[in-house]
Amino acid sequence: MAWFALIIAGLFETFGVAMMNQYSVSKNWKxxxxxxxxFCASLFLLEYxxxxxxxxxxxxxxxxxxVVGGTVVGMLFYGESRSWKRILFITIILCSSVGLKMVS
Structure with missing residues (x-):
């Protein structure tokens, strides 16, 4: 259950980053x-x-x-670069996370 909560926390963090970008564009209260x-949900689930x-x-x-979620959202929805270098380093981050899980 803790791993599920951690994944959902990561999704909420990615959502928060996307809303940060949306707020910087529109300056709307929503x-x-x-x-x-x-971010509150993300931190709560991280703590759990x-x-x-x-x-x-x-x-x-x-x-x-x-990091990965924010970068992917930026590439898919906000026209950020999709260069092979960015994708390579995203892959390295993902492999590092899997490695941490395997050794802990």
């Missing part, structure tokens, strides 16, 4: 509220998952998920 709710998963592993996977 993205700001969604940004705050997304850290009751079972070691802190270093949970935090590394949570931040990795946020």
């Amino acid at each position: 993205p700001l509220v969604l940004l705050i709710l997304g 998952s850290m009751n079972t998963i070691p802190m270093g592993t949970a935090y590394a996977i949570w931040t990795g998920f946020g």
Whole structure:
């Protein structure tokens, strides 16, 4: 259950980052509220998952998920670069997260 919570926390972090970008574009109150709710849910679920998963592993996977999710959302919805270098480094981050899971 903790791993599921950690994955959902990563999704909420990615959502919060997307809403941060949306807020910077529109300056509307709705993205700001969604940004705050997304990050609050993300932190709550991260804290919950850290009751079972070691802190270093949970935090590394949570931040990795946020980096990868934010980059993918940027590439898919906001026209950011899809260069092979970016994709290579996203792959390295994902492999590192899987490696942490395997050794912990």
